[in-house]
Amino acid sequence: MRVIDLHTHPIFLRAGRRRADVDRLVAESRARGVVRMVVLGDVLVHGRTPDAGQIARINDETARVVRMHPDFFLGFCYLNPLLGARAVEREVERCVAGYDFRGLKLELANNALHPSMTPVMRLAARLSLPVLQHTWRTRPGPERRQQSDPEDTVALARRFPGVQVIMAHLTACGYRGVLEAKGVDNLVIDTSAAFPEAEILEYAVAQLGAERVVYGSDLPIREPAVTLGRVLGSRLTAAERRLILHDNAQRLLRLSPPC
Amino acid sequence: MLIDTSAYIGAWPFGHLPARSAAELGRHLRSHGIARALVSHLGAVFAPDPMPANRTLFAETRRRPALVPVPILNPALAVWSEHLDECCRLAPALRAVRIAPGYHDFQLDSLRVSALCAALQERRVRLIVNVRFVDLRLDYFALKIQSAGESALHDFLRAHPRLQPLLSGLTLAELRTLQRLGGRFVADIPFVEWLYSIESLVAQGAQTRLMFGSQTPFFVTQANIAKLESALIPASARHAIGWRNAARFFSLPGA
Numbered sequence: 273m274r275v276i277d278l279h280t281h282p283i284f285l286r287a288g289r290r291r292a293d294v295d296r297l298v299a300e301s302r303a304r305g306v307v308r309m310v311v312l313g314d315v316l317v318h319g320r321t322p323d324a325g326q327i328a329r330i331n332d333e334t335a336r337v338v339r340m341h342p343d344f345f346l347g348f349c350y351l352n353p354l355l356g357a358r359a360v361e362r363e364v365e366r367c368v369a370g371y372d373f374r375g376l377k378l379e380l381a382n383n384a385l386h387p388s389m390t391p392v393m394r395l396a397a398r399l400s401l402p403v404l405q406h407t408w409r410t411r412p413g414p415e416r417r418q419q420s421d422p423e424d425t426v427a428l429a430r431r432f433p434g435v436q437v438i439m440a441h442l443t444a445c446g447y448r449g450v451l452e453a454k455g456v457d458n459l460v461i462d463t464s465a466a467f468p469e470a471e472i473l474e475y476a477v478a479q480l481g482a483e484r485v486v487y488g489s490d491l492p493i494r495e496p497a498v499t500l501g502r503v504l505g506s507r508l509t510a511a512e513r514r515l516i517l518h519d520n521a522q523r524l525l526r527l528s529p530p531c
Numbered sequence: 532m533l534i535d536t537s538a539y540i541g542a543w544p545f546g547h548l549p550a551r552s553a554a555e556l557g558r559h560l561r562s563h564g565i566a567r568a569l570v571s572h573l574g575a576v577f578a579p580d581p582m583p584a585n586r587t588l589f590a591e592t593r594r595r596p597a598l599v600p601v602p603i604l605n606p607a608l609a610v611w612s613e614h615l616d617e618c619c620r621l622a623p624a625l626r627a628v629r630i631a632p633g634y635h636d637f638q639l640d641s642l643r644v645s646a647l648c649a650a651l652q653e654r655r656v657r658l659i660v661n662v663r664f665v666d667l668r669l670d671y672f673a674l675k676i677q678s679a680g681e682s683a684l685h686d687f688l689r690a691h692p693r694l695q696p697l698l699s700g701l702t703l704a705e706l707r708t709l710q711r712l713g714g715r716f717v718a719d720i721p722f723v724e725w726l727y728s729i730e731s732l733v734a735q736g737a738q739t740r741l742m743f744g745s746q747t748p749f750f751v752t753q754a755n756i757a758k759l760e761s762a763l764i765p766a767s768a769r770h771a772i773g774w775r776n777a778a779r780f781f782s783l784p785g786a
């Protein structure tokens with residue numbers, strides 16, 4: 273079994289920074305079948321709306337982790353779109369050219385439909401970078417200004433059909449989120465976060481197809497044994513499992529198949 | 532070998548969870564290597580009277596020694612002690628009773644809860660307090676259910692120092708807080724999650740108070756089995772959490 277974990281925070285609220293912590297994580301993940309791991313950054317260490325310096329330090333820290341095991345980790349560039357088009361462009365170019373980051377990570381600075389997302393998505397299209405958007409079912413109200421409901425993230429993907437969008441957190445998107453995603457082929461849902469609720473993964477596969485679901489753990493908030501166990505313990509075929517755990521992410525990240 | 536302290540039959544009205552009979556649950560758990568389970572009927576959670584669901588539970592588990600029936604009582608009802616009497620009649624070797632604050636209309640510091648605790652201690656029946664059944668952040672949007680908070684649980688433990696309930700559904704943070712505050716309780720593991728959670732709890736000496744629970748049918752059964760199996764802990768701690776603590780705590784025969 274080969275696994276690509278598309279959603280991790282090896283350093284979270286500054287914990288996990290030591291070389292020994294990272295080495296242990298890599299060794300145990302490999303033993304579990306994980307062959308590549310996407311590092312999204314310590315995204316909440318400076319709150320929801322970090323400034324440009326804080327963003328750069330978070331991305332530098334991601335690069336430091338990637339450098340420890342470059343054949344295992346892939347970095348995503350964490351952004352605060354509210355800092356404006358020029359700041360976003362500068363950071364993305366710095367991280368893609370300097371660190372070989374493979375995607376963009378958006379958290380809780382703004383809703384996915386905020387105007388500041390337009391330059392982010394144009395940049396993603398130009399550089400062919402997938403965009404991973406934190407998503408959680410959210411009722412209309414003040415929280416929705418920062419947190420994206422599945423309806424918002426799916427609308428973003430519809431507005432930019434040339435960008436591959438990863439809608440995070442299947443369980444938190446819920447059945448309604450799965451149904452929102454129907455027919456939006458440039459959007460996949462990751463299995464990260466929340467407890468291992470039964471049946472929703474099978475439902476997502478039945479509604480969207482196994483090609484539209486990717487595995488993510490959201491470690492350290494979640495235990496990788498649990499997040500993997502929920503996929504392995506679901507009523508899916510071996511072929512569906514392989515797509516979710518590995519092949520979809522391999523395609524999305526444009527990784528060459530193993531020789 | 533595993534003893535599951537949190538498994539349920541019956542239907543849950545939200546989500547598309549399997550609504551299993553006792554026979555179906557028994558087969559399902561056996562296929563996952565779970566030898567024994569404490570089982571409650573979810574029909575007792577939302578019904579105005581929990582006893583019809585409890586009677587179904589006793590009837591369905593009667594010839595299934597692998598499934599230990601745990602009725603859910605509602606201490607908000609004036610007739611709770613008659614319900615307890617009936618449960619003891621239907622299951623002469625009753626091991627435990629569940630209560631569900633947040634779902635039933637009572638507070639943990641109410642007089643009726645105190646009377647229930649005294650009655651259970653007298654009969655040597657264990658109390659399980661369900662702190663939550665599901666992740667309440669993701670519950671059906673129109674529900675306003677709140678879990679029993681850490682301070683209410685701590686006050687409850689202090690008010691009943693000899694009771695030692697099983698607190699079911701604690702998160703890792705809640706478990707750590709209650710451990711720090713002191714008080715006699717045991718806890719199950721389905722909602723305990725963080726990288727290396729079981730390992731860190733065992734390192735702090737919590738292996739005597741933890742018990743395996745799968746939270747079937749809410750959670751994928753395999754997920755919490757994998758949590759326990761993958762934890763880097765001594766075999767003795769794995770056995771303690773996996774079955775030995777529960778066998779001793781609930782005096783399960785033949786375990």
Ligand SMILES: [Zn+2]
Nearest residue numbers: 279281312490
């Ligand atoms: Zn995350």
